[in-house]
Amino acid sequence: MESVQNKIVKAALLGAGTVGSGVYELVKERQEDFPHICGAQIEIAKILVRDASKERAGIPSDLLTDSWEEIIADDSISIIIEVMGGIEPAKSYLLEAMKAGKQVVTANKDLIAEHGHELLDTAEKYGCDFKFEAAVAGCVPIIQVLKQSMSSENITEIMGIVNGTTNYILTRMTQSGMSYDEALKEATDLGYAEADPTADVDGLDAGRKIAIMASIAFHSRVTFSDVYIEGIRNITAKDIFYAKEFNSVIKLVGIARKDENGIEVKVLPILIPQEHPLATVNDSFNAVFVHGTASDDTMYYGRGAGKRPTASAVTGDLCTVARHIIEKHSNLHVCSCYKELPIKNIQDTYSRFFLRMQVADRPGVLANITSVFGTSQVSIAQIIQKSRQNGIAELVIITDKVKELYFSDALNILKRLSIVNSISSLIRVY
Amino acid sequence: MESVQNKIVKAALLGAGTVGSGVYELVKERQEDFPHICGAQIEIAKILVRDASKERAGIPSDLLTDSWEEIIADDSISIIIEVMGGIEPAKSYLLEAMKAGKQVVTANKDLIAEHGHELLDTAEKYGCDFKFEAAVAGCVPIIQVLKQSMSSENITEIMGIVNGTTNYILTRMTQSGMSYDEALKEATDLGYAEADPTADVDGLDAGRKIAIMASIAFHSRVTFSDVYIEGIRNITAKDIFYAKEFNSVIKLVGIARKDENGIEVKVLPILIPQEHPLATVNDSFNAVFVHGTASDDTMYYGRGAGKRPTASAVTGDLCTVARHIIEKHSNLHVCSCYKELPIKNIQDTYSRFFLRMQVADRPGVLANITSVFGTSQVSIAQIIQKSRQNGIAELVIITDKVKELYFSDALNILKRLSIVNSISSLIRVY
The missing domain is CATH 3.30.360.10 (Dihydrodipicolinate Reductase; domain 2)
Incomplete structure (x- = not known):
């Protein structure tokens, strides 16, 4: 543990909103623990904001900058923490950061869901860490x-x-x-x-x-x-x-x-x-x-959300990345997609259905409806009829597991029947 | 990903019981995926058993050996997976393995709980991985x-x-x-x-x-x-x-x-x-x-247990360690105990209590009992009296949070009261 107290890993925060200020606070709170946990001190050296002249509670104003160029050009900063959200300029910043050899932590789910491929490939190519725990389900790891x-x-x-x-x-x-x-x-x-x-x-x-x-x-x-x-x-x-x-x-x-x-x-x-x-x-x-x-x-x-839980996930990633820097890891193997599996059309998948419908309240109606299901290969697991008024009965049906396509067929036929007044709900069942 | 398919990380399994055979099966099942996941093939090269002549379903007999010396002397084996259980010889084997520069994965909770200190210190000293996910709560990570x-x-x-x-x-x-x-x-x-x-x-x-x-x-x-x-x-x-x-x-x-x-x-x-x-x-x-x-x-x-869930946790650790070997990680920082916090005596901690007791069924008894609690600074949150027969009433009391010491005092006084027949249950309340 000799010289660990003297090692410092510097990071820049992009964004000082709810999550950003949460990360700044948490990093400050855990200052004394980082050397033991990551093998180094972690310092938030700069914070990118739109208006650097605006005061932000708890954040020293000399950390604030409105210049991305200042951050990307600073070789002492080895980690970029992106908590600004949105696609641009976040995406360009992160790509630029990785090309400059900086490691990345982000909480940006829109960005990962839309451009994860390109970002992870870039991380792989430049041997960077690219962590995004906070992007899905907050502090659930x-x-x-x-x-x-x-x-x-x-x-x-x-x-x-x-x-x-x-x-x-x-x-x-x-x-x-x-x-x-x-x-x-x-x-x-x-x-x-x-x-x-x-x-x-x-x-x-x-x-x-x-x-x-x-x-x-x-x-x-x-x-x-x-x-x-x-x-x-x-x-x-x-x-x-x-x-x-x-x-x-x-x-x-x-x-x-x-x-x-x-x-x-x-x-x-x-x-x-x-x-x-x-x-x-x-x-x-x-x-x-x-x-x-x-x-x-x-x-x-x-x-799954909130200032401190999200900040906790971001800071957890930050610790891991800081450790990797100190331990000089290489080949971080960020992308793990090595298969190309087909995506099924929803109509080809199988579900159970909960169906709530209003039907004519007279003899033979139930037989009529159940026969439509039968013809379409939909089998009924449970059925409830509770309320009836003004000649209309409410029917709730739960089906067995059935191909969505067959169920759609049955539904289309039902909708055209004169005894079916309306179909008010259609919800899948686990 | 060039030459990954050709890289092989060899491991030896100590033990071929339920968990051991589960690990062997799982490693075989995932053979094709390991190169993508860990950057190398993983091969179980040897399995230590007591009786190497005994046939084991699904395990080729040429992998079995009863000689630890054969395993420790084999420089091609870089990971030791210990699933034999018990303190000895497991402890000696793992210490020896780490001193020989081998990485360790174990599922042995008795060993970690009793000798974790020495094992983790040894891992730290020799720069080895020492992983034990399966030792606590099975495949819950x-x-x-x-x-x-x-x-x-x-x-x-x-x-x-x-x-x-x-x-x-x-x-x-x-x-x-x-x-x-x-x-x-x-x-x-x-x-x-x-x-x-x-x-x-x-x-x-x-x-x-x-x-x-x-x-x-x-x-x-x-x-x-x-x-x-x-x-x-x-x-x-x-x-x-x-x-x-x-x-x-x-x-x-x-x-x-x-x-x-x-x-x-x-x-x-x-x-x-x-x-x-x-x-x-x-x-x-x-x-x-x-x-x-x-x-x-x-x-x-x-x-938390079972052949395949436990094997899953062990194999997850095995993947991580194999990756570390391929990526040549150093300074794995296995032990994270850097504080020396005191352990409290149970009497100095605070709890709520559920107390079930049999008391004399006559006027004044309840007042008598509640006054004992009052004197000992125990406040009562809820009380139920349901059954009464042969002059005995069953009383169930839930207290507010109280120092365990004060509650013990009250209990000692209650036990000596002639109106208290017996105290049948004492359970903490969250």
């Missing part, structure tokens, strides 16, 4: 686990609650009987949802994260555009009520599965049985459930 | 998570269900109303419990694991003898019934906490509220809950 701890696993399924906003909304709807709009409003008021909640409630954010996880777990490139996505805007209090009747809860999950025919990757709301470990993941917590052929089921749970 | 992903965290609490046998027994008692003896018998019949279940049911196995986790999380050496331990032999169906009344379940957990006064480390059965993530960890599953000042709560869940 799923990237590290998939890349290293489970490196010998044949992973066949990942299922994750990876968007805190939608999980908060669905939890409130489940526990307090709120409507979607009420729960969304509460989430917005609390700062969990953004003014424009599209990326969260339409499943886009979860889609980026499942694409990243699937790529790593299956060693085959999966991009955002490969992901079939449905959001939670159409989930009603009534669906949640019926889910309870089936001893289940509704969660928005990212699912990726692999078999001999390829990869299935999607984000959608599903009914999960109460006993499943993901069913009790509530509020803004995230959790990722992983199935491997040797490990069987494992699950990783924690805060 | 808690060692990797604590050492690397959470390296920047100030961890203040770890609470883990890390013994599958006792978790199975308590799950059966909870879900099927079995007695302890019935559940233990079932666990033994299913092979979950050994013929002599002492190490499991008396909490010794969990004690070793929490000592290992506490050492890593708090960067301060905690040994098995530092752990205060109570097992589950005295848990009755009635206790489980009352726990349900308090909306809780009883779990055997290892707990380690750190504050400015030192470390508290113990294994004991506790009542956990139904909503806590650990409450739904059932059967033989393990889970470790970690609280850090930045990350907040995280949890890691999976199979």
